[in-house]
Amino acid sequence: MLRLTVHLLIIGFLGAGPLRADPVVKRWLASNEGVDTLRIEFTQTRKLTSLKSSIRQRGVLWVDHRRGGRFRWQTGDPPRTIVTGKGGQLLIIRPRSKQYERALDGESRSSMAILAREFPRSWEEFQRRYHLLGVKSDSKTHRINVQPRGQPERGIRVLTFVTGKEKGSLQAIEVMFRDGSSQQIAFDKVVRRLPLGPELFSPDLTGYQATRF
């Protein structure tokens, strides 16, 4: 029971705040409406307790919610890792080593998958996917703290959606792990409703070798 008490205290802390949670979440959900295609430039920061310094990478995510949904996730410049997903299949490519891996997407649990999948559009859908722990606010952002209802990444404690106070749209995703490690994906630039060609989601694998990373 002690463990739960500690957990509830943390959640209580995360959830503490003068705001009611529902309007903040609903405002964010409303901002997703009508968005079929997205291009997000982001900075991924991993702070791991096992590493002295944090790891920072820049990347781009293209999402096309039309035609069953597809995405392309790319980190590094030039790209170090490219992940494309469509039709329940994941393709992971390492351009530097000229290797790739095909895997089933399934119900992928990572932050990348959360971003690439279509965001919930209604309060009911949000509640089906997440257990809302609470909302914290500062001068520019709201921090919506949730627990995914499905299997989260192993060791995950809290998932946070950071939304802008002004427009209510998503600005970052953060995950906090039980060992104190964390990962933040902060959006540097978001372009909505842009044309996306099919070749973006079907990279040319000529000269690449299949492997298991």
Added chain:
Amino acid sequence: MTRVLPLLAVLLVGTLAVLAIMRVRFSSDIYELLPEDLPEARGLEQVNRYFNRDAQLIVTVRGQSSWAVEEAGGALAALLREQDQLVGDLFQELNFETMVAEGGALLAWAWFNSPPDQLAALDGKLASGQSGEVLKDSLERINDAVTAEKALILSYDPLGLTQVGPGEGAEGVFAADPMRSEAGDFEIFFVEGRGVDFSDYREVRYWLDQVEVVVTEWLQEWNAELKDELQVEVGLTGTPAFMAEIGSEMERDMTVSVLLTLVLISVLFFLVHRQLVPLSWLLVIMLGILAVTLTLAELVVGELSVMSVGFAAILMGLAVDYGIVLYREALGTPGSARQLRRAVGPGIGWAAVTTAAVFLILNLSSLPGLAELGNLVALGILLGAVAMLFGFAPVASAVVRGHASAGSRDWVPSSPRNAVVAVLTICVLLGALSSIIFGERPGLQPNFHPFRMKESPALATWKEMRDELYGEGEATPAVITAPDFEQLHIHLEAFGKRVSGAEEGGLLDQVILPTSWVPHLGHQRRNADVVRSLLLERMRLLSEIDKAGFTEEGMALTRTVMDSWEKCLGQFDGENPVLPAGSLAKWTINRIVREKEGKVAAIAALRPVAPRDRSWIQAVCDENANVASLSSLGTALNERIQEDLWRVFLPMLLILTFILAMVYRSWRELVLTLHALVFGAAILVILTVWTPLSWNSFNVCGIPLLFGTGLDFSIHMLFALRRSGGNLGSVRRGMGKAVTFCGLSSAIGFGSLATASAHGLSSLGVVCAVGILVNTFVAVVLLPSWYQLLHSRVKSETDSSGLVD
């Protein structure tokens, strides 16, 4: 006094019978019921013997979200760990803390035991000047990891020490045995019990009751304090839960079936004879037979199996027949006990011998449980015949003398007219034939179902666990055994070649061999020097890890591996392989490799393309390698039982036909008896095709029993007809009543097993009860008419329904 004495005797002998039941030890091991020569049965038995721990309880936790389950599972596990008197140890899904703190010992041993070229490659990579590349590569992999979870795992392993074993990734070592469902809303943990003898189901029941109290109280408190979405459900399964359930169910089965049989037979006797004193003495004798047979059974057999618990009810149902025959004879021809024995003793003796022989023939069956059931009934029948002849005959004689008018109503139906019988005979035979041609042909259900318990919370939880953790992708375990580890490697190599062949031949989809987890003295000898040299580099490597940017937490796993290598070298004497140290390492290895009872066993995982098909079994199994496949076991049992049926049935048919020919010395009566058997079988065929009555690999063994009772009833009726010169009325009122009573009492004995917990035993009871009722109808109602038809010259006396005794 004449009424009090038998009641006191019933109480006294009844108490003895209850004490005998309480003394009986039950075996909850259902694998003992299976043919030992089937690789599937051997595999299941070996998985149970080597890898299922008697004291290991599985606790399941289900909730609405992974978070609710994780919190509840953690709290319950912590509470159970505190129960020192009940819980010796507890194993949960590995978290990072446990993985780092305790997983190092397992990794160290895995490297120490790995193929020397694999360790040499690691030594090369970690050599001075090379290790920097490894660290650089680690950082890049952490950087490039697609998921944060993967990055987190990699960050605890800067030297890539988790990359041990054939083709396994960073999680390979720990991912073999999932404890949490994909959705995260279901998880299990293992509780190692302590404080009682876990081979005794009564003690296990006591232990489990205490655990259930702790769990139930915790669950009520937990769920009461939290919102609905955080509430959880808890289940218990695993060997202790099964043992406690099966043992208790077996006690219940025996008690309920015996009580039900005694009560129903008593009611039947009273309805027919309206006499309490003979009924009381009959009960005394039956309970005495039960007490003596149970005591003998315990001395001879030791533990009763889940199937042989049914013997008591069957025995009661059959043994009472001899008492009824004696009582009917005493009513018909009052005299002394000696006269009574002289009149019906030979008949009872022969009937007991032939019935016992029929049950003993079950020893030819491949099912050891059925053979045990047959032996116990045979023993009880012979004892019962002696007890009735020398115990009940004097009572019957005395009681009847004192109540000369004791009689009963005419309740046995008369035989229909010959024309009706002829039409009925032709219709039933044609009906059976057309049922076979046009209906669904009677066949055996191809599954393991008959050997399982009907209602079992532990089994339901087990199924839920398998569905949640493995789903459709569950692999079939294969057990490879040998006298020692060296020999085990040889057997594993041979097994590996066979499964490769089967894989290439399209019989198997996937194979996981346990080779790298089996202690290998040769590998360890060659690896010892390499490990020594790696330990000499310890300070340099740790310093490089530090410089590369890893924290103390990031170095913890490497330190644990190095410490454990030192321990391995300290233990290694060059003559015996080192086994893993540390509770996590031991627990993990013991789930893959076990040393027990002077043998060693390793478990492999196979995924057959067509699990029910036995060709993959034949391709991969030999005397050292067996497969615990329930799917193909159903097929194998059906094949075996069909073979058995002919092996048991044909010799029995031939022997009994010969005996009948010698006894009757008349072809007409021989033909009539065989015709009665065929007719009874025809009715059963019709019932099987058009009603829910069905055959399985267990109840099909009731066919010889039905054959035996059909034979007995026919013999009694034909002898009576012969003695009376074909007087149907007198036979109906005399032997007809006795056979009807016998049929009903035997059907009650078997029918009481319908309540048994084991599917097989229950279905055996139902099929035999129905079959015996059919045999009774044929022998009492139809056989006299057939006799009349065939013996045209026999003086016929019309059996008008108006006649009474």
